[in-house]
Amino acid sequence: xxxxxxxxxxxxxxxxxxxxxxxxxxxxxxxxxxxxxxxxxxxxxxxxxxxxxxxxxxxxxxxxxxxxxxxxxxxxxxxxxxxxxxxxxxxxxxxxxxxxxxxxxxxxxxxxxxxxxxxxxxxxxxxxxxxxxxxxxxxxxxxxxxxxxxxxxxxxxxxxxxxxxxxxxxxxxxxxxxxxxxxxxxxxxxxxxxxxxxxxxxxxxxxxxxxxxxxxxxxxxxxxxxxxxxxxxxxxxxxxxxxxxxxxxxxxxxxxxxxxxxxxxxxxxxxxxxxxxxxxxxxxxxxxxxxxxxxxxxxxxxxxxxxxxxxxxxxxxxxxxxxxxxxxxxxxxxxxxxxxxxxxxxxxxxxxxxxxxxxxxxxxxxxxxxxxxxxxxxxxxxxxxxxxxxxxxxxxxxxx
Ligand code: SAJ
Numbered sequence: 001x002x003x004x005x006x007x008x009x010x011x012x013x014x015x016x017x018x019x020x021x022x023x024x025x026x027x028x029x030x031x032x033x034x035x036x037x038x039x040x041x042x043x044x045x046x047x048x049x050x051x052x053x054x055x056x057x058x059x060x061x062x063x064x065x066x067x068x069x070x071x072x073x074x075x076x077x078x079x080x081x082x083x084x085x086x087x088x089x090x091x092x093x094x095x096x097x098x099x100x101x102x103x104x105x106x107x108x109x110x111x112x113x114x115x116x117x118x119x120x121x122x123x124x125x126x127x128x129x130x131x132x133x134x135x136x137x138x139x140x141x142x143x144x145x146x147x148x149x150x151x152x153x154x155x156x157x158x159x160x161x162x163x164x165x166x167x168x169x170x171x172x173x174x175x176x177x178x179x180x181x182x183x184x185x186x187x188x189x190x191x192x193x194x195x196x197x198x199x200x201x202x203x204x205x206x207x208x209x210x211x212x213x214x215x216x217x218x219x220x221x222x223x224x225x226x227x228x229x230x231x232x233x234x235x236x237x238x239x240x241x242x243x244x245x246x247x248x249x250x251x252x253x254x255x256x257x258x259x260x261x262x263x264x265x266x267x268x269x270x271x272x273x274x275x276x277x278x279x280x281x282x283x284x285x286x287x288x289x290x291x292x293x294x295x296x297x298x299x300x301x302x303x304x305x306x307x308x309x310x311x312x313x314x315x316x317x318x319x320x321x322x323x324x325x326x327x328x329x330x331x332x333x334x335x336x337x338x339x340x341x342x343x344x345x346x347x348x349x350x351x352x353x354x355x356x357x358x359x360x361x362x363x364x365x366x367x368x369x370x371x372x373x374x375x376x377x378x379x380x381x382x383x384x385x386x387x388x389x390x391x392x393x394x395x396x397x398x399x400x
Pocket of ligand 1: 316
């Protein structure tokens with residue numbers, strides 16, 4: 001069988017590679033010619049451990065080819081970005097243009113699947129578009145929505161072993177999609193309808209955002225109550241049915257910080273907890289930057305000189321090098337705007353150098369700093385002894 005993947009990004013390319021590895025002929029399509037060129041040379045344009053060897057193998061044996069234009073296939077997968085426009089209003093124009101691009105190629109018996117995180121109802125909207133332009137396909141092709149839930153950095157394992165939710169526009173479409181994914185997914189494939197599958201993806205990440213917001217709200221309360229929030233959570237979690245997550249300097253990444261807005265945009269009156277969680281997690285980054293600025297003022301008043309400040313961590317979560325939508329990066333920028341950059345040492349152990357930030361080694365920065373701001377719980381920072389001659393602002397529990 002031949003499958004056409006539209007969108008060779010963080011999800012599309014790894015999924016295409018794993019499918020190719022399992023004997024499915026793949027045409028991978030991307031609008032970015034350099035992505036197509038690199039892919040056809042067996043070079044990965046994203047960072048994902050172990051993925052490049054697999055890409056080289058499937059390109060070399062002809063199982064996977066990349067192109068800027070789609071080709072006739074038996075199954076088509078839409079895995080393009082669904083960004084926001086305006087005030088967090090979902091934009092499905094890439095999904096629509098990808099669908100229009102493959103519309104002329106669709107034939108009886110084909111499978112069409114959307115994997116992109118989408119507002120509820122998108123699959124039905126695309127179904128109406130397909131049958132409006134190609135009415136003869138009505139009832140003769142299979143249409144489904146199948147969200148991904150892989151953790152960046154662990155994609156190869158999770159693409160194969162995670163359960164997946166498969167939502168068809170009808171039972172036959174669900175079964176047809178399951179038949180495809182069964183070729184390389186060892187996890188359970190759970191049947192549902194397309195709207196439930198769309199909402200499932202959003203709810204998975206919105207639930208995590210709410211849980212993190214609860215932890216962040218506790219950290220604000222504990223700062224005011226002068227309670228160690230890390231010890232508090234550790235004790236509360238001794239309860240057999242309590243699992244409070246960890247406070248941080250905010251919520252980053254292109255999923256947890258983004259997907260909840262797909263729900264609040266469509267259900268503004270009902271999605272109160274979800275909307276509040278977004279506000280709390282966004283406010284936490286602002287709160288952290290204010291705490292740093294106040295500490296700097298306090299130091300200057302006491303010592304009659306500007307402090308040296310070590311900002312520890314830029315990535316959006318521990319032990320990765322991805323700065324996309326990173327609250328730590330946002331806090332560093334806010335603090336630098338407030339004071340001349342000479343006093344700020346920026347640390348990111350997972351990056352050698354950065355085009356904007358001048359980076360300092362984490363040990364050197366720690367030793368030189370008057371104020372140490374722990375933003376991201378990178379493993380390296382656990383080796384730094386607590387030095388109470390410094391002002392330490394620990395937003396991520398290094399010294400819990
Ligand atoms: N965070 C906290 N405290 C916590 C956990 C996380 O502050 O206790 C922060 C992290 O520092 C980070 C953000 O939240 O800034 C998101 O972290 P994450 O651990 O949720 O990681 P992601 O965004 O890379 O992955 C999530 C995962 N979704 C869920 O766990 C429900 C992953 O399975 C999804 O596939 C991914 O989003 C996605 O692609 O949707």
